[in-house]
Amino acid sequence: MTRATILVVDDEPNILSSVRRALELESFRTEVAGSGAIALEKLAANSVDLVLVDVMMPEMSGLEFVEIARERFPEVVVVMMSGNATVETAVQATKLGATDFIEKPLSTEKLLITVSNALALDKLRDQNAKLRAAEHPEVAFLGNSEAMAQVFTTIERAAPTKGRVLITGENGTGKELVAKAIHYGSKRADGPFVRVNCAAIPSELIESELFGHEKGAFTGAQTQKRGKFELANGGTLFLDEIGDMTLEAQAKVLRVLQENELERVGGSETIKVDARVIAATNKVLPDEISKGTFREDLYYRLNVVPIHLPPLRERKLDIKLLVSHFVTIACEENGLKLKVIDDSAIAALSGYSWPGNVRELKNVVERAVILTGGKQELSSSDLQSMLPGKHFSAEFVRNTPLKELVAAAERELVTAALLANDGHVSNTAKELGLERSHLYKKMKALGIRNE
Numbered sequence: 001m002t003r004a005t006i007l008v009v010d011d012e013p014n015i016l017s018s019v020r021r022a023l024e025l026e027s028f029r030t031e032v033a034g035s036g037a038i039a040l041e042k043l044a045a046n047s048v049d050l051v052l053v054d055v056m057m058p059e060m061s062g063l064e065f066v067e068i069a070r071e072r073f074p075e076v077v078v079v080m081m082s083g084n085a086t087v088e089t090a091v092q093a094t095k096l097g098a099t100d101f102i103e104k105p106l107s108t109e110k111l112l113i114t115v116s117n118a119l120a121l122d123k124l125r126d127q128n129a130k131l132r133a134a135e136h137p138e139v140a141f142l143g144n145s146e147a148m149a150q151v152f153t154t155i156e157r158a159a160p161t162k163g164r165v166l167i168t169g170e171n172g173t174g175k176e177l178v179a180k181a182i183h184y185g186s187k188r189a190d191g192p193f194v195r196v197n198c199a200a201i202p203s204e205l206i207e208s209e210l211f212g213h214e215k216g217a218f219t220g221a222q223t224q225k226r227g228k229f230e231l232a233n234g235g236t237l238f239l240d241e242i243g244d245m246t247l248e249a250q251a252k253v254l255r256v257l258q259e260n261e262l263e264r265v266g267g268s269e270t271i272k273v274d275a276r277v278i279a280a281t282n283k284v285l286p287d288e289i290s291k292g293t294f295r296e297d298l299y300y301r302l303n304v305v306p307i308h309l310p311p312l313r314e315r316k317l318d319i320k321l322l323v324s325h326f327v328t329i330a331c332e333e334n335g336l337k338l339k340v341i342d343d344s345a346i347a348a349l350s351g352y353s354w355p356g357n358v359r360e361l362k363n364v365v366e367r368a369v370i371l372t373g374g375k376q377e378l379s380s381s382d383l384q385s386m387l388p389g390k391h392f393s394a395e396f397v398r399n400t401p402l403k404e405l406v407a408a409a410e411r412e413l414v415t416a417a418l419l420a421n422d423g424h425v426s427n428t429a430k431e432l433g434l435e436r437s438h439l440y441k442k443m444k445a446l447g448i449r450n451e
């Protein structure tokens, strides 16, 4: 059996060398990185199975690293290493997708057990996901508005073909779900569904990410790596956030779409690929074309079958159905007896504008289900209090210094934006027009996050 490759990330050289030694004695292959940024470069350049990462690091924190790594390298298992003071943060990291954490001081025994458990768990999850997809190939995608009826018809017609599909719509309207519904409704359902978040990949890495590279193609490329196009062979490649791809990368993707073949970076062999391409964006591509930020020829290549998802505020008829679906899921997941949402609650929800669309609705319903504890029937007041934009009481305004009022309003706005983006900091920052690091600082200052 070939042993897994483990990347160790810590700003303390002593930890790097001792952990590396312990792992290599057990014949794991290892890589080390002294910072989150270096670790991300190594992940892009090598096949890594598991990352052991320190919580407290200068520059990019362990938490920030987890978020970026989970987005860009979802197949990699992440385990946090935390000091006493940072256990809380390590727990938070598991919510962002880290598999486990291990407390410092590290003992070799503890280290090896945690690593093997995390690898075993990951394997199990893979198998479970495969089983689930086999049992329920249909992805629950609901709606009873006229607009959604049209979307369903288009999905049904487009799924069995190999036609490229371009899905558009605001954040959280269900674009990814449409892509999956098409994949699972196609003859390629048994093949892979590979998602690439084009917005999350730095432009200098996109080529290697999409097309792969040969060993030694560039500094740091220590092993050969297959790109997403190749990984999606026989299945579907979902190019998410295509509107955020650089013009340079667009040119390269266009070539592959025209010729159905590619060369890995640093390679001379021409590789045939058979991947159905589905793209999605929350941008209006014709606008981007007139601004000169999106190639018109690529747009026509991608937009063979267009599917537009209207914002939730324009299809409020869907709210009731979606709410009962999300209530069922939330009760099941939390081991609660099925709760009922009465009509006054639906009316309250219908009065809200849903800037975060279905994702925001799902989060609000989940929170309401959890926070109402044993209560069986939820009415408008239970849900109203979950919605952002409550006004501050006159008394609060009178008795609070302006500085604190501004902070309170800011806290509420940032929280609402995070909620609408599933807690995803990079996406929230983009929506608010802030740098990600700036948003992190702000969240800390506002007490939304304590690291």
Ligand SMILES: Nc1ncnc2c1ncn2[C@@H]1O[C@H](COP(=O)(O)OP(=O)(O)OP(=O)(O)O)[C@@H](O)[C@H]1O
Pocket (backbone or CB within 6 Å): 140, 141, 142, 143, 169, 170, 171, 172, 173, 174, 175, 176, 177, 178, 282, 322, 325, 358, 359, 362
């Ligand atoms: N019609 C629907 N029926 C059931 N669940 C839905 C529906 N639409 C969206 N959802 C749920 O809402 C959440 C957001 O959907 P999804 O991730 O597909 O949106 P998106 O358009 O890709 O968002 P973003 O632009 O932010 O990436 C998911 O949890 C998804 O399961």
Ligand SMILES: [Mg+2]
Pocket (backbone or CB within 6 Å): 175, 176, 240
């Ligand atoms: Mg999406």
